[in-house]
Amino acid sequence: xxxxxxxxxxxxxxxxxxxxxxxxxxxxxxxxxxxxxxxxxxxxxxxxxxxxxxxxxxxxxxxxxxxxxxxxxxxxxxxxxxxxxxxxxxxxxxxxxxxxxxxxxxxxxxxxxxxxxxxxxxxxxxxxxxxxxxxxxxxxxxxxxxxxxxxxxxxxxxxxxxxxxxxxxxxxxxxxxxxxxxxxxxxxxxxxxxxxxxxxxxxxxxxxxxxxxxxxxxxxxxx
Amino acid sequence: xxxxxxxxxxxxxxxxxxxxxxxxxxxxxxxxxxxxxxxxxxxxxxxxxxxxxxxxxxxxxxxxxxxxxxxxxxxxxxxxxxxxxxxxxxxxxxxxxxxxxxxxxxxxxxxxxxxxxxxxxxxxxxxxxxxxxxxxxxxxxxxxxxxxxxxxxxxxxxxxxxxxxxxxxxxxxxxxxxxxxxxxxxxxxxxxxxxxxxxxxxxxxxxxxxxxxxxxxxxxxxxxxxxxxxxxxxxxxxxxxxxxxxxxxxxxxxxxxxxxxxxxxxxxxxxxxxxxxxxxxxxxxxxxxxxxxxxxxxxxxxxxxxxxxxxxxxxxxxxxxxxxxxxxxxxxxxxxxxxxxxxxxxxxxxxxxxxxxxxxxxxxxxxxxxxxxxxxxxxxxxxxxxxxxxxxxxxxxxxxxx
Numbered sequence: 001x002x003x004x005x006x007x008x009x010x011x012x013x014x015x016x017x018x019x020x021x022x023x024x025x026x027x028x029x030x031x032x033x034x035x036x037x038x039x040x041x042x043x044x045x046x047x048x049x050x051x052x053x054x055x056x057x058x059x060x061x062x063x064x065x066x067x068x069x070x071x072x073x074x075x076x077x078x079x080x081x082x083x084x085x086x087x088x089x090x091x092x093x094x095x096x097x098x099x100x101x102x103x104x105x106x107x108x109x110x111x112x113x114x115x116x117x118x119x120x121x122x123x124x125x126x127x128x129x130x131x132x133x134x135x136x137x138x139x140x141x142x143x144x145x146x147x148x149x150x151x152x153x154x155x156x157x158x159x160x161x162x163x164x165x166x167x168x169x170x171x172x173x174x175x176x177x178x179x180x181x182x183x184x185x186x187x188x189x190x191x192x193x194x195x196x197x198x199x200x201x202x203x204x205x206x207x208x209x210x211x212x213x214x215x216x217x218x219x220x221x222x223x
Numbered sequence: 224x225x226x227x228x229x230x231x232x233x234x235x236x237x238x239x240x241x242x243x244x245x246x247x248x249x250x251x252x253x254x255x256x257x258x259x260x261x262x263x264x265x266x267x268x269x270x271x272x273x274x275x276x277x278x279x280x281x282x283x284x285x286x287x288x289x290x291x292x293x294x295x296x297x298x299x300x301x302x303x304x305x306x307x308x309x310x311x312x313x314x315x316x317x318x319x320x321x322x323x324x325x326x327x328x329x330x331x332x333x334x335x336x337x338x339x340x341x342x343x344x345x346x347x348x349x350x351x352x353x354x355x356x357x358x359x360x361x362x363x364x365x366x367x368x369x370x371x372x373x374x375x376x377x378x379x380x381x382x383x384x385x386x387x388x389x390x391x392x393x394x395x396x397x398x399x400x401x402x403x404x405x406x407x408x409x410x411x412x413x414x415x416x417x418x419x420x421x422x423x424x425x426x427x428x429x430x431x432x433x434x435x436x437x438x439x440x441x442x443x444x445x446x447x448x449x450x451x452x453x454x455x456x457x458x459x460x461x462x463x464x465x466x467x468x469x470x471x472x473x474x475x476x477x478x479x480x481x482x483x484x485x486x487x488x489x490x491x492x493x494x495x496x497x498x499x500x501x502x503x504x505x506x507x508x509x510x511x512x513x514x515x516x517x518x519x520x521x522x523x524x525x526x527x528x529x530x531x532x533x534x535x536x537x538x539x540x541x542x543x544x545x546x547x548x549x550x551x552x553x554x555x556x557x558x559x560x561x562x563x564x565x566x567x568x569x570x571x572x573x574x575x576x577x578x579x580x581x582x583x584x585x586x587x588x589x590x591x592x593x594x595x596x597x598x599x600x601x602x603x604x605x606x607x608x609x610x611x612x613x614x615x616x617x618x619x620x621x622x623x624x625x
Contacts, residue, residue: 054538054619075542081618082540093535093622097232110540154539 001161001193002028002051007060009046009216020046022216024060028195030161033188035196035207043216045166048197052085052164053077065161082110086155090167092147094139100126100150101135107158125153129183145176152183162193169203181206229553232525236557239521243561243602244568246514247594251569253507254590256576257500263582264496265489273486274452275347276459278306278445278466281479297479300341300424300440302469306447310461315448317343320427320441326376326420327393333379337394337420339427339442347446350416355388355403358423366425370399374407375418394420397430455484507590511597518598519605522554526609533613534621546614547607554606558599565598566591 009021020043028034038044049055050062053069062069064084069077087093094103104122113121126135129149139147148168155163165184169177181203188194188208196207204210212220229236280298303318310316320339325332338344342363345351358369372380372387381387387401399422408416422431428440449458459482466472466480533546570586577584613621 049619052538054622055617075544078537078540078542081538087538089622093531093538095532095535098227102227106536107539110536110542110545158540 001030001032001065002026003061003063004051005061005063007047007050007057007062009043009050009055010058020216021050021057024213024216024218026211026218026221028193030193031188031191033185033194033208034211035198035204035209036211036213037198037201037204038213039199042213044197044199044213047213048164048166048195051162051195052087053081054087078110082107083158084161086152086158086160086163088148088151088155088163088165088168090170092139092144092151092171094147094150094154096139099136099138100131100142100153103139103150104154104157107154111158121157122153125157126150128156129153143176144172145179148172148176148180149183152180156187156192160192162195163187165194165196167198168196169198169200177203229556235521235525239518239525239557239602240561240564242514242517242521243558243598244514244565246511246518246598247562247565248568248572249510249514250504250507250594251566251587251590252572252576253503253510254500254587255569255573255585256582257503258587259573259577259582259585260580261493261496261500262585265493266583268485268489268492273484273489274448274455275485276447276449276455276462277483277485278302278447278462279481279483280443281481297470298442298445300428300442302466303341303442303445305469306445306462306465309465310447310458312449312454312458312461313447314450315343315346315446317341317347317446318424318442319344319444319446320424320432321443322427322431324395324420324431326380328380328387328390331380333376335376335379335418335420337422337427337431339424339431340421341424344421344446347448350405350408352403353406355401357403357421363423363425366423366429368397368399368426368430369402369423370394371403371405371421372401373405373417373419373421375415376420377404392420394422395431452486455486459484504590511594514598515601515605518558518602522602522605523609526550526606526613530613530616530621530624533610533616534618534624537614537616537618538622543611543614547611550606550610550614551603554603555599557606558602561602562595562599566595569594 004024004026007021007024008019011018011020024047036044036047046055050057057070060070064080069080072080081087095106098106101119101122104125105118108118108121123132123135126132129152131146131149131153134142134146139150142150148171163184168180168184172180184194184196185206194207196203198204209223210220211218278298298318300318303316306313307316318341322337323334324337326335326337342357342360345357351357352371353374355371357371358367361367362369370392372392377387380392381390387404390401392399392401405417405419405421424440424442447458447462449455462482463475463478467475467478470479472478536546569591573586574584
């Protein structure tokens with residue numbers, strides 16, 4: 001499903017070239033439950049951003065569902081983000097002035113789904129993550145765990161094939177972290193590919209495949 | 224969605240709108256008020272009659288210091304009569320004497336301008352009795368003690384329930400019978416034409432001024448009217464010749480009289496008022512610019528502030544076009560609503576000012592159009608340019624910003 005071939009990413013800081021990813025080769029199949037682990041600065045977030053089409057590799061090939069992505073236009077990438085990928089961020093990244101329901105409806109706005117259906121699907125998604133009676137609340141009126149669940153509902157509402165989570169438990173306590181991980185497990189049972197970026201071994205331990213990354217290179221990608 | 228974004232940040236939206244409102248409102252009201260004042264001043268001068276020439280005794284010089292027009296008594300009633308007879312283009316010729324004097328009725332008294340005039344005065348000045356009558360040839364010939372008062376004098380001297388006609392007033396102690404009240408003419412600049420008393424020129428000369436000379440009855444000025452405005456140049460030429468002949472003047476630089484034309488005055492005033500209006504418009508333009516900078520500033524800050532929001536939206540699948548159209552819609556809505564309120568405010572202020580200060584209510588269409596178009600486009604440009612830059616960012620760059 002996801003194929004990365006010799007992906008490199010280099011940042012330019014003034015005259016200095018800082019390599020972040022140095023030749024990543026990776027295959028992830030549909031319905032896998034994967035964690036990508038590494039110390040901070042290892043390049044794991046950059047890898048996720050490239051897999052999520054939020055960032056472009058400096059070189060290498062990236063195929064999603066046998067489709068070469070490195071040549072696509074910005075609009076085509078936006079469409080792929082909208083339809084195939086759901087994002088969960090460490091800092092939740094909800095729109096602060098919008099309600100939980102409006103936040104969840106947002107991907108469907110860009111997906112061109114009619115307003116009435118948006119409402120029904122967003123309500124269903126929020127109910128699914130257990131926030132049925134919090135739909136009219138703004139992010140500031142929700143706890144961290146609740147905000148992350150809103151973000152997960154938002155990530156799932158367009159029925160993506162892949163869920164990309166960047167340190168999803170990083171801002172949460174142990175108890176709520178476990179709730180989120182349970183939710184990911186449940187989603188994976190429903191055949192969604194879940195990729196979790198983390199530096200916590202307890203989190204990685206719950207995934208089915210652990211990929212370790214160090215200094216921009218994969219050191220262990222065993223299944 | 225754009226509307227929701229606007230509504231969710233009411234303070235920012237209303238501040239931006241305020242910039243538009245102040246910009247447009249001030250342009251419209253300042254320009255309109257300027258035009259209204261200009262129009263009312265022009266109308267006032269026009270109502271004096273632009274078909275009138277005024278001859279005044281020339282400025283006397285005393286040790287090189289000008290004593291002002293009419294300060295020498297070189298102009299006489301006989302001059303006026305000669306002009307009436309000899310200037311073929313002059314249809315109405317009226318001489319007058321004027322003096323500030325105390326006028327008393329019973330316990331009341333007022334200081335007003337007393338005019339000694341001949342019978343042609345109502346025609347020449349386009350002002351007629353509202354009630355009663357003007358004096359007759361007989362009363363003029365015999366220097367009778369009759370007076371026609373103007374409305375302000377009536378208000379100052381007589382209680383509302385007293386009909387002034389038939390009453391007796393004292394002008395500088397001399398007793399006069401009121402035979403008429405003039406119609407209301409309004410004030411022209413500093414000169415209030417309703418604050419006046421008219422008496423026969425002969426009576427004024429003999430009893431109020433008291434300087435009947437061998438030269439005849441000296442007067443302060445002569446009004447001359449022609450068929451129409453086009454005749455005025457011809458009349459001016461004729462009058463100059465007649466007066467130079469009568470006064471024995473060989474060269475024009477020795478003239479002991481001055482001829483002024485209301486049309487010339489109107490032209491001068493129009494030029495001055497035009498300059499004034501231009502200045503007002505310039506001030507209004509500055510406030511429009513200030514308003515525009517306000518809009519630009521708030522829009523700019525709002526876009527920078529919302530780069531993260533743009534990043535989130537892009538991560539969720541928004542295209543550059545989606546982002547841009549959202550900000551465009553926001554800018555349009557703010558500018559158009561603000562612009563409409565601004566037009567309303569400007570028109571309202573103009574209406575209030577016109578009512579309070581009594582000039583005609585004119586709304587400058589060009590100010591409305593220019594103000595609206597300018598501030599709307601400032602709002603658009605200021606909103607869209609930074610939004611376009613933000614929309615072009617890589618989603619990850621936008622997401623990382625705080």
